[in-house]
Amino acid sequence: MKILKQISLITITYFLCFSLFANHHEESYKLEVIAEDLSFPWGIAFISNEEILITEKTGELRLISQGVLLPEPISGVPESLFKGQGGLEGIVLHPNFKDNQYIYLSFSETDQSNKKLNTLRVIRGKLEGTSLTDVETIFRASPSRKTANHYGAKMVFLKDGTLLITSGDGFNYREEAQKLDNHFGKIIRVNDDGTIPQDNPFTETPGAKPEIWSYGHRNLQGIVINSDGSVVYEHEHGPRGGDELNIIQKGRNYGWPAITYGIDYNGALISPFKEKEGMEQPVKYWVPSIAPSGMTFYDGDLFPNWKGSLFISALVPGDVRRLSLEGSNVVAEEILFNKIGRIRNIVSAPDGSLVMVTDSNKGKLYRVTPK
Amino acid sequence: MIKKILFFLLSILLTSFLVGAQTTIVNLMWLSSVEMPVTLMIFISSLFQDFFMLSLSPALGMLPIPLLPTLILLGFLIGFPVAWLALKWVKIEKKYAYGIAGAAALFFIVYLTPVIFFGADMLAGARTPLGKVSLIICGYVGGHFMGSKLNKTE
Numbered sequence: 001m002k003i004l005k006q007i008s009l010i011t012i013t014y015f016l017c018f019s020l021f022a023n024h025h026e027e028s029y030k031l032e033v034i035a036e037d038l039s040f041p042w043g044i045a046f047i048s049n050e051e052i053l054i055t056e057k058t059g060e061l062r063l064i065s066q067g068v069l070l071p072e073p074i075s076g077v078p079e080s081l082f083k084g085q086g087g088l089e090g091i092v093l094h095p096n097f098k099d100n101q102y103i104y105l106s107f108s109e110t111d112q113s114n115k116k117l118n119t120l121r122v123i124r125g126k127l128e129g130t131s132l133t134d135v136e137t138i139f140r141a142s143p144s145r146k147t148a149n150h151y152g153a154k155m156v157f158l159k160d161g162t163l164l165i166t167s168g169d170g171f172n173y174r175e176e177a178q179k180l181d182n183h184f185g186k187i188i189r190v191n192d193d194g195t196i197p198q199d200n201p202f203t204e205t206p207g208a209k210p211e212i213w214s215y216g217h218r219n220l221q222g223i224v225i226n227s228d229g230s231v232v233y234e235h236e237h238g239p240r241g242g243d244e245l246n247i248i249q250k251g252r253n254y255g256w257p258a259i260t261y262g263i264d265y266n267g268a269l270i271s272p273f274k275e276k277e278g279m280e281q282p283v284k285y286w287v288p289s290i291a292p293s294g295m296t297f298y299d300g301d302l303f304p305n306w307k308g309s310l311f312i313s314a315l316v317p318g319d320v321r322r323l324s325l326e327g328s329n330v331v332a333e334e335i336l337f338n339k340i341g342r343i344r345n346i347v348s349a350p351d352g353s354l355v356m357v358t359d360s361n362k363g364k365l366y367r368v369t370p371k
Numbered sequence: 372m373i374k375k376i377l378f379f380l381l382s383i384l385l386t387s388f389l390v391g392a393q394t395t396i397v398n399l400m401w402l403s404s405v406e407m408p409v410t411l412m413i414f415i416s417s418l419f420q421d422f423f424m425l426s427l428s429p430a431l432g433m434l435p436i437p438l439l440p441t442l443i444l445l446g447f448l449i450g451f452p453v454a455w456l457a458l459k460w461v462k463i464e465k466k467y468a469y470g471i472a473g474a475a476a477l478f479f480i481v482y483l484t485p486v487i488f489f490g491a492d493m494l495a496g497a498r499t500p501l502g503k504v505s506l507i508i509c510g511y512v513g514g515h516f517m518g519s520k521l522n523k524t525e
Contacts, residue, residue: 147490148489266425266494268425268495269395
């Protein structure tokens with residue numbers, strides 16, 4: 001009888017502790033919807049904590065000001081091709097945005113010389129009120145493709161003021177990712193005006209596109225730098241399995257499709273090889289796939305426990321992965337925000353909160369703050 | 372009747388195996404061209420793995436049935452009855468009529484898939500004109516097998 005009482009006591013204490021811990025964990029943050037009815041929201045950029053720019057894949061650039069989604073989109077945005085995985089996608093502000101008002105947009109567009117083809121284009125323009133002016137092309141991926149898949153289209157400014165642009169493999173052109181004479185499956189590096197930096201790795205290589213910074217990529221939908229700008233993190237969708245988180249270094253080959261941890265969607269092998277000398281290994285990979293769709297390096301103060309973590313939004317099954325880092329190693333993975341559906345992107349706000357959007361024709365913008 | 376059904380299923384499996392083999396060969400040829408160490412053992416194991424994954428394993432996230440044989444089955448279910456009807460008016464050997472029907476089935480699979488997937492070819496081996504032709508030949512071989520077996524049973 002005494003033993004039974006003791007067991008009961010231990011069991012009750014265990015469940016009490018567990019539920020207290022669980023509640024504490026759940027209640028460490030709160031989710032607040034700050035905008036809704038967004039049409040396939042994709043890119044997010046903060047002008048200030050109260051002013052947020054959002055791209056909608058359907059082709060419009062929206063502004064949220066003082067917590068209100070302005071009904072009219074920003075005018076002057078070039079027409080994009082909303083088809084398949086294409087549309088108006090990436091957005092980034094110039095590091096000196098306050099002085100020059102430049103914003104950079106990436107999108108898919110129809111090839112004007114052959115309307116059956118399309119490509120990835122990056123422009124910059126000046127944001128004056130609710131208009132985009134002085135639009136100029138910064139980069140256009142070459143050659144064009146017939147598919148409307150795998151554009152990449154993410155961007156980040158490095159500390160030296162150059163811009164990295166991710167350019168996907170176009171699905172049908174995966175082998176091109178191993179060649180240097182095209183932009184499929186590459187990370188591109190250009191100056192803020194689109195000119196090519198002299199210290200790019202392949203400027204002296206005959207036949208190579210001089211904009212290339214790294215190659216051997218698939219569909220790269222996350223690229224960020226850490227707080228001091230010394231490390232570039234990139235993630236890319238694998239096929240069926242094999243999503244990767246990589247640390248990007250100048251001139252390196254990341255292996256796709258010669259080495260991969262994934263197989264084709266139909267089950268066929270893409271490559272029986274997972275590693276090869278001269279090809280970089282991911283710092284982390286996911287089998288099965290999580291469909292990584294966006295990433296931010298958290299350096300805010302609102303969540304001290306999360307400082308220095310990478311947050312990766314995932315479309316499948318729909319959550320955010322917080323990766324704890326020690327040096328360049330991922331030492332832990334925590335699943336967060338897994339009850340709001342497919343998450344298209346996540347960014348850190350200036351005030352240290354996290355902001356993310358859901359992938360839907362009625363997409364929502366959420367802000368995550370401490371409870 | 373049971374024999375006919377068996378031959379029908381075998382023709383699907385044969386076509387599926389050939390399509391898988393074409394995928395394996397296309398992938399390994401490219402890997403070899405970029406100096407990946409493709410050996411005979413890797414070729415054989417890849418061939419079997421592709422056959423197993425493409426022809427016998429359920430497709431991920433879709434119906435719990437192998438996708439490629441299902442597509443081929445649908446194609447043959449349309450093509451073979453058309454060949455059977457055509458043989459009533461056209462004087463041609465069964466194996467050729469069914470072969471053409473099999474080729475037509477693969478033709479539609481190869482050319483319709485990109486329409487559904489925004490230009491993307493879901494069979495890696497179908498991304499080039501030569502690849503498309505070789506897959507259509509796979510369909511022909513499957514149909515030819517069916518036709519020649521029907522000839523023998525009747």
